[in-house]
Amino acid sequence: MNIKPLVLGVAIMLGVALLMGASLWRLRNRVSGDTSTSYTQPVAPPASGAIEPVTLYVADDDTGMLIPRKSTIALSGDRQQRAEGLLRELVSLYLAKSSPHPLGPGSEVRDVYLVEPGLAVIDLNADFANGHRSGVLVEELTMASLVETISANVPGIARVKFLVDGKERETLAGHADLSGSYEVSGVTQMANALQDSQ
């Protein structure tokens, strides 16, 4: 029996497999490199969509309150993209030099999922939680700011849940409980207490 064609076939297949492996390895390295650089910059809100007035509820460390701030940003008509755009705009404020409530470098809102009926799942990246300052008030301000901003500008959100890198996490930075989900009305009550107690 002539086994030459068989050996040749196997050799070609091995060669192709090696080439594919090398190509995949290069692709993987390129993707991981891209990821590490993408987290160093805040993500800008989507440029598409109409520019419209919104109210951002900005945490202010000096007063320990939320300050409503009128702004105009380009927002998509899609509710989910709108929610993401709003929160990314808010986070970019916190990452700016003159931030009233500084967040750790690389903090980002990865995604917002709107799950009917009325549940918004806010997925933060690991830098957001790992780099967050620890403390009951400072963590509470962050949560209240995100929830009040999204619920004031995206209709129909009644409950919120936070994830970090797509996973449940016990606390934001040692205090604010992220393991449960919260009624927006409860968070609003909490935000009102922040205003009233000053």
Next chain:
Amino acid sequence: MDSKNQFAVLKDRLPSGLRIARALTCFCSILACSALLLLRVSADDKRLTIYSNAASYSIPVIDRNGQEYVGLLEAIDPVGSVSASAQGSHWRLRYNATESEFTEGSSHARVRGADFDLRANFLLENGRGIVPVASLGNLMSKILGGPVTLHEAARRVFIGSVAIHFTAQMTKAAPPTLVMNFTAPVNPMIATEPGKLMMVFSRDPLVAPGSPSLTFDSKAIPSASYLEENGSAALTVNGTAPLFASFSNGNRTITIAAAVQPETAQGSNAAPPPQPQATAPQAPPLISAAPPPTSPTNPGRAAAPYFAVIDASHGGSDRGEDLAGGLEEKDVALSLARVLRQELQARGISVLLIRDGAITLSLDQRASMTNMVHPVIYIAVHASSEGRGVRLYTALLPLGGRSAGIFVDWDTAQSAFLSLSETGASGIETELQRKQVPVRKLMAPLRPLNNIATAALAMEVAPPAEGKPDVSLPSYQQLIASGVANGLLSVRGRLEAGR
């Protein structure tokens, strides 16, 4: 009017109270029948547990002719490749490459070509071969070709060397602590009742120590006992005070600590002197208590053993916030908690201090400890470099499940006590304001407040003012603690009545 309409009219004329009572009676009857049925089922539920390196599993035991039987195929199936076939009164079992043959109504079987005495007749039920439990140890040993140990009375089977052993040792620390070390990770179910902490090992091949009864040279934890029955092992630790269990070392160590009871605390664990400076906490005790004096406001009333549970937040590997001046929140919180304990005791308020040392406690452990001693109020102590003054928090409750009767939803256990918590916060706020301390009354999604089934608050103590020294200043801690203690004293009656 036909009979159907007459009935409808009659029904309409029945007083609504009577209709509700009838519906309730019907509902209660159904509930009682269901409960009886459930109880009967659970009482009859005999199990046999088999432990092996591959899996630990439990199979049902059935009674036939006064003997306990189990299905042989179910007993062996999880440990290897096994099949069975029935031909008339004969039943053949094939395990890997070996064959065994059984005959219905006969106590003799052929296993691996040799005769085997089953000690009672083999039974065949709908093609399922069942064998007496009494013979299972030797039978499985023959079939599997390795050592198998049967604890017949407890219905536990150990395949190979899977047994987990343990040692128990009392430490001389105060409060007394029993440290149990296991040779492999364990995951028991834990239940408590007054004077007892029970650990049931249903999936862990735990075996008895040298003696099933262990005695310790401790008044708080005098003894423990080992018992195995119905396919599980149980360790019961007896105590004269509430007992708490915590896991460590990858679930290889269970530490059981006793809350020092009022009478035992006298003398041996009297209130320690105040330690206003934030210093590194010393080694355990996990918790410490001082005797609850008789209530001066309500001398005749049966009071909770501890009026207040003070919880120094964080601790051990959980440092909390990195505070100004290189301090860690866990240390300052402990220092503050100790000063607060001293101030409360000086006002005749009994206190249990959770975490009186450098230990790590989970939020669930803190809530469990608190709920077990049923205090009037729980106060978690936090410290911060952000802002100024004191921030008092009541719980922002997460969405939770429903409480059903005596079963309270863990995530929202605080819901029934929010107004009491508010009362406590208001009392403290007033007194702190009287002392010119800036104070804010807030809500926060802060565990374990939501898990506490009594009035519950957290206080976050920040520096007195911008540019002022940090929160570890002894005079500042004293000022805050005395304000909080005065505040609690001012609403003590309302808190006790509210319970």
